């Protein structure tokens with residue numbers, strides 16, 4: 568059974584990798600900042616670092632740290648204990664680099680950050696069930712931290728199946744689905760009809776429909792204005 572979180576926050580999962588989890592996590596942080604003094608973002612592991620301003624950085628961590636009002640350490644280890652170089656499945660990258668993705672280290676980092684913040688948004692890794700180590704997955708992590716889940720559906724062909732399977736997995740673990748977000752990652756045939764189908768089939772509220780945002784606004788890492796823009800399409804959450 569999931570433990571009851573003592574503070575506000577969300578675990579943001581997605582129908583896949585590259586569906587807009589970081590954009591929506593940033594949008595949720597933007598909203599939570601209106602109600603809470605210290606809002607932090609967290610990721611248990613990232614895979615993929617780039618040289619930015621002479622420093623190896625991960626783009627998700629740069630985006631989340633720019634919008635949160637919790638002051639992170641310079642190395643971001645307090646918001647992400649495992650930062651792997653290669654953009655690939657984390658357990659495989661870690662294995663190649665002889666790094667053990669210690670589940671307890673991830674949980675303890677999360678707990679520490681939760682102590683220091685009033686609200687916390689955890690961005691999941693890839694889809695809902697991504698392997699870490701010793702049989703543990705990102706779904707176990709979601710269950711152990713017990714935050715309500717926000718599902719980001721990347722609106723593209725195949726997303727209905729992915730969304731419904733993810734909802735089933737969330738429910739089978741006894742987790743609460745706070746709602747879902749339709750994120751328009753690109754042009755989609757019958758977009759409105761797809762959203763209406765998902766509204767009918769997902770047993771949780773639609774928190775917002777994010778349109779395809781203009782290229783000038785969508786940069787890597789996301790700017791604060793991109794995350795604020797996405798937030799403007801979300802219902803008020805708490």
Ligand SMILES: Nc1ncnc2c1ncn2[C@@H]1O[C@H](COP(=O)(O)OP(=O)(O)OP(=O)(O)O)[C@@H](O)[C@H]1O
Nearest residue numbers: 584585586587588589590693751752777778779780
């Ligand atoms: N609403 C949108 N409009 C236009 N482009 C978008 C939108 N949302 C996401 N994208 C594009 O999709 C890409 C992936 O988005 P994002 O990095 O937020 O996904 P993610 O689920 O966090 O990925 P990862 O699994 O790597 O963490 C972005 O680089 C961006 O170009």
Ligand SMILES: [Mg+2]
Nearest residue numbers: 588589627690
């Ligand atoms: Mg991301």
